Amino acid sequence: MSDLRSSKRISAEADDSSRKKARKDNDMDEDESYNPYLAHRQQGNGKSHHGVPSADSPFAGFQPRKTTAEQHSKVENLSDNAFTGQPHSQKYFQILETRRDLPVHKQRQEFLEKYHSTQILVFVGETGSGKTTQIPQYVVYDELPNLSGKMVACTQPRRVAAMSVAQRVADEMDVKLGEEVGYSIRFEDMTGPKTMLKYMTDGMLLREAMHDHEMSRYGCIILDEAHERTLATDILMALLKQIAARRPDLKIIIMSATLDAQKFQRYFNDAPLLAVPGRTHPVEIFYTPEPERDYVEAAIRTVLQIHASEPEGDILLFLTGEDEIEDACRKISMEADELQREVDAGPLVVYPLYGTLPPQQQQRIFDKAPPPLRKGGKPGRKCIVSTNIAETSLTIDGIVYVVDPGFSKQKIYNPRIRVESLLVSPISKASAQQRAGRAGRTKPGKCFRLYTEKAFKKELIEATYPEILRSNLANTVLELKKLGVEDLVHFDLMDPPAPETMMRALEELNYLACLDDDGELTTLGGLASEFPLDPALAVMLISSPEFYCSNEILSITSLLSVPQIFVRPANNRKRADEMKSHFAHPDGDHLTLLNAYHAFKGQSVNDSHGAKQWCHEHFLSFRHLSSADNVRAQLKRIMETHGLELVSTPFEDKNYYNNIRRALLSGFFMQVAMKESSGKVYRTVKDDQAVLIHPSTVLRTEYDWVLYNEFVLTSKQYIRTCTGIRPEWLMEIAPTYYDLETFDDGDVKRSLMRAAEKKRRKAAMKSDR
DNA sequence: GAGCACTGC
Numbered sequence: 001m002s003d004l005r006s007s008k009r010i011s012a013e014a015d016d017s018s019r020k021k022a023r024k025d026n027d028m029d030e031d032e033s034y035n036p037y038l039a040h041r042q043q044g045n046g047k048s049h050h051g052v053p054s055a056d057s058p059f060a061g062f063q064p065r066k067t068t069a070e071q072h073s074k075v076e077n078l079s080d081n082a083f084t085g086q087p088h089s090q091k092y093f094q095i096l097e098t099r100r101d102l103p104v105h106k107q108r109q110e111f112l113e114k115y116h117s118t119q120i121l122v123f124v125g126e127t128g129s130g131k132t133t134q135i136p137q138y139v140v141y142d143e144l145p146n147l148s149g150k151m152v153a154c155t156q157p158r159r160v161a162a163m164s165v166a167q168r169v170a171d172e173m174d175v176k177l178g179e180e181v182g183y184s185i186r187f188e189d190m191t192g193p194k195t196m197l198k199y200m201t202d203g204m205l206l207r208e209a210m211h212d213h214e215m216s217r218y219g220c221i222i223l224d225e226a227h228e229r230t231l232a233t234d235i236l237m238a239l240l241k242q243i244a245a246r247r248p249d250l251k252i253i254i255m256s257a258t259l260d261a262q263k264f265q266r267y268f269n270d271a272p273l274l275a276v277p278g279r280t281h282p283v284e285i286f287y288t289p290e291p292e293r294d295y296v297e298a299a300i301r302t303v304l305q306i307h308a309s310e311p312e313g314d315i316l317l318f319l320t321g322e323d324e325i326e327d328a329c330r331k332i333s334m335e336a337d338e339l340q341r342e343v344d345a346g347p348l349v350v351y352p353l354y355g356t357l358p359p360q361q362q363q364r365i366f367d368k369a370p371p372p373l374r375k376g377g378k379p380g381r382k383c384i385v386s387t388n389i390a391e392t393s394l395t396i397d398g399i400v401y402v403v404d405p406g407f408s409k410q411k412i413y414n415p416r417i418r419v420e421s422l423l424v425s426p427i428s429k430a431s432a433q434q435r436a437g438r439a440g441r442t443k444p445g446k447c448f449r450l451y452t453e454k455a456f457k458k459e460l461i462e463a464t465y466p467e468i469l470r471s472n473l474a475n476t477v478l479e480l481k482k483l484g485v486e487d488l489v490h491f492d493l494m495d496p497p498a499p500e501t502m503m504r505a506l507e508e509l510n511y512l513a514c515l516d517d518d519g520e521l522t523t524l525g526g527l528a529s530e531f532p533l534d535p536a537l538a539v540m541l542i543s544s545p546e547f548y549c550s551n552e553i554l555s556i557t558s559l560l561s562v563p564q565i566f567v568r569p570a571n572n573r574k575r576a577d578e579m580k581s582h583f584a585h586p587d588g589d590h591l592t593l594l595n596a597y598h599a600f601k602g603q604s605v606n607d608s609h610g611a612k613q614w615c616h617e618h619f620l621s622f623r624h625l626s627s628a629d630n631v632r633a634q635l636k637r638i639m640e641t642h643g644l645e646l647v648s649t650p651f652e653d654k655n656y657y658n659n660i661r662r663a664l665l666s667g668f669f670m671q672v673a674m675k676e677s678s679g680k681v682y683r684t685v686k687d688d689q690a691v692l693i694h695p696s697t698v699l700r701t702e703y704d705w706v707l708y709n710e711f712v713l714t715s716k717q718y719i720r721t722c723t724g725i726r727p728e729w730l731m732e733i734a735p736t737y738y739d740l741e742t743f744d745d746g747d748v749k750r751s752l753m754r755a756a757e758k759k760r761r762k763a764a765m766k767s768d769r
Numbered sequence: 770g771a772g773c774a775c776t777g778c
Contacts, residue, residue, distance in 0.1 A: 158776060186778055203777040232777065323772065356773060387774055409774035422774060467776090479778090532778035563773075634778095695770040714772070 053147060058082035064144050065116060069109035072141045081174050083146060083196070092174040099172060102130035104276045108138055111274055115142065119244055120252045120271040124261045126278025127395075127437065131255055132156075132224055133169050136197055139253070143219050145196035146180075150219030155202040157230045158393060159185045166190070166199040173197075186532070187630060202232035206479065209236075210529065213484045215243060220251040226264060227256040227430070228392065229466035229494075231476060238493045239483060241268065257434075260463060267494050281440040283402075287453040295405035296324060298450045300331050302403050303383055306448070307348050308339055313400025313445070314369055315383040316390060316438055320409045320424050325352045325385045326570075332383060346370075346378035353386035353394070356563065358623070365396055391434050395441065402439040402447040404432060406460075411470050415504045417687050420472055421713035430463040432456065466495050473497060473505040474535050478514055481521040482529035488519075511670060511737050512539045530638055533561065540667025541635065541644075547663035548649045549656075552594060554639070556664070558632035559593045560709055560721070565628065566596070566696075567619045576619040584698035587657060588706070588723030590664055592698045600625050662729055668707045669734035673719055674727075674748050675704045682706065682719070685748055694720040704751070705730075727755035 370380030439445025514525030703724030
């Protein structure tokens with residue numbers, strides 16, 4: 001119950017003190033954007049002491065935050081680039097023409113007026129409106145960061161988007177990427193001292209905020225794709241709402257698709273709204289008259305019907321996961337061949353699409369549809385069978401038909417047993433609309449929904465629950481503490497999570513000693529928040545020098561932060577398992593991962609080109625091992641910055657592996673299971689869930705106690721990536737959690753008591769001698 | 770003896 005107590009105390013605190021402190025720390029003038037006392041910070045050419053452009057500047061006459069679309073246009077038309085002083089390229093003027101053709105351009109003046117009238121603006125633009133590329137540029141011309149010294153930031157939920165949009169906008173502004181326009185994502189900061197406009201991932205802005213609670217580098221922050229409601233976007237919105245109250249000079253724009261616009265407006269104290277139409281084609285929607293029993297079968301049938309009877313155009317089918325997709329692809333291909341023979345249908349190529357597919361194979365979806373089999377024959381088409389990845393992350397032009405069975409895999413969190421799992425669930429109305437929209441990108445399209453119209457209207461929820469309601473929040477709570485949020489219960493989130501989820505997170509962090517009993521961030525917690533890791537992993541890494549194995553734990557942590565490195569193709573499972581057994585360590589999967597990594601590194605040192613081939617032969621993922629290497633380098637840098645030593649126990653030492661297993665426990669002592677007296681079933685400590693060790697394990701020794709990395713809920717309850725441990729270690733390494741007083745009577749308690757007794761006797765014998 | 774929707778730091 002300690003969690004309840006500590007969280008009550010947290011909520012009882014008013015956040016006045018933090019607000020006052022922040023106000024004092026904040027060096028911005030409250031009433032004026034351009035503080036003369038800050039003039040010394042400003043750099044660049046052609047400006048006066050007050051941040052207003054001088055008479056000889058191309059921006060002469062511009063009053064920051066009072067500019068007009070006409071002024072912008074004039075400067076854009078100049079033969080020289082007003083920001084760099086360089087002559088504009090030919091390409092620049094070509095792009096400028098297409099930019100002025102975008103729907104959003106017509107409303108440039110209207111946008112500026114709204115922007116001037118308010119601190120927070122909600123901007124709604126459909127796909128194809130040009131909002132992501134244009135709005136930030138309009139803001140740059142109005143803010144003139146080259147004079148004010150305050151950047152414009154635009155966040156994206158995904159890295160690729162941040163990178164590609166930044167490149168596009170750099171071209172549009174005729175500047176070099178990384179100079180006036182740049183981007184910042186994990187592993188890559190493409191910005192410089194001249195950067196005015198910065199595209200970045202939402203997670204990256206959150207990281208920055210941990211060290212700059214006022215986000216003082218920015219004059220305007222634009223949150224793009226806010227309707228996606230990622231964890232980071234939700235936290236940023238709440239944070240920005242707070243900061244906006246302290247920093248009247250900070251402007252905020254929330255950009256979103258139409259559906260939730262009013263919800264955003266209400267949340268931001270009735271902020272004004274500007275809507276811009278998109279540029280898409282109409283999509284005709286068809287529903288099934290009766291509910292379908294087997295949606296995969298119905299989907300395959302629909303695809304084949306479209307192919308047999310509808311005019312030219314590619315097909316996009318949404319299914320839920322890899323297996324289902326591969327299976328459907330096979331069936332569609334087979335049936336389509338038959339159609340070709342029987343009714344002279346055109347050729348149909350089928351491509352699977354999902355996130356874990358290697359990038360080269362993902363690229364194939366952009367191949368052109370096949371030509372007719374013979375001259376004058378029916379045209380060919382392609383059919384893409386995809387997960388939700390095609391709903392948001394990837395857009396494919398040329399899609400005319402969408403088949404939507406109405407399901408996707410979604411993460412859900414059960415705080416009672418502290419388990420996140422994936423569940424096939426019905427999609428939301430917003431999702432269904434997004435999917436349908438994929439059919440109208442190049443010409444009018446059709447969307448076949450494999451559910452009834454009544455089901456759409458009555459059974460589908462409006463929008464998918466935001467991620468914050470479906471996640472374990474331990475990491476989020478730690479981040480918020482580091483962000484200086486004192487009062488978590490009254491932190492004004494758009495959709496506050498269930499109290500039980502919050503309690504669980506506080507409890508977990510308290511056990512990990514990241515929060516003290518008063519809910520305050522401890523030194524350990526502060527350090528843990530510096531790492532881009534879940535709290536248990538961060539604590540394990542920070543504790544590892546005490547166990548003389550920080551080098552090894554650093555590697556294991558990195559390997560646990562990337563997708564599975566062991567590859568197991570469906571047609572070659574036996575051989576893959578054989579290869580994996582070469583790396584197997586009898587004490588568990590963590591040590592097996594380490595063995596594979598060490599072998600990979602040994603290979604890379606000798607022959608970096610051969611490493612790829614070597615991985616292929618050994619059924620290891622070169623991509624994921626390289627990415628683990630990348631993560632490792634980042635984590636290592638953070639360790640060095642904070643004076644955490646990188647040490648190893650000599651390999652010849654008999655405690656080399658024991659030290660590693662003990663260090664694993666320093667973070668994962670809450671993820672431990674004990675074998676029941678009979679059979680193969682284990683029970684998790686405290687949560688008391690019956691679990692099986694996942695069949696992918698290398699554990700062969702019959703351990704009574706194991707620690708696990710992951711609890712997976714599929715056909716059964718499994719624990720995955722397991723390592724054997726000794727019960728006496730638990731009480732030694734995590735005495736508070738394993739305080740026997742707190743355990744209910746039962747097998748677990750009895751077994752722990754026996755271990756404690758054995759240990760006492762051993763110690764007594766030692767001291768007798 | 771099984772499966773990994775998708776992101777992100």
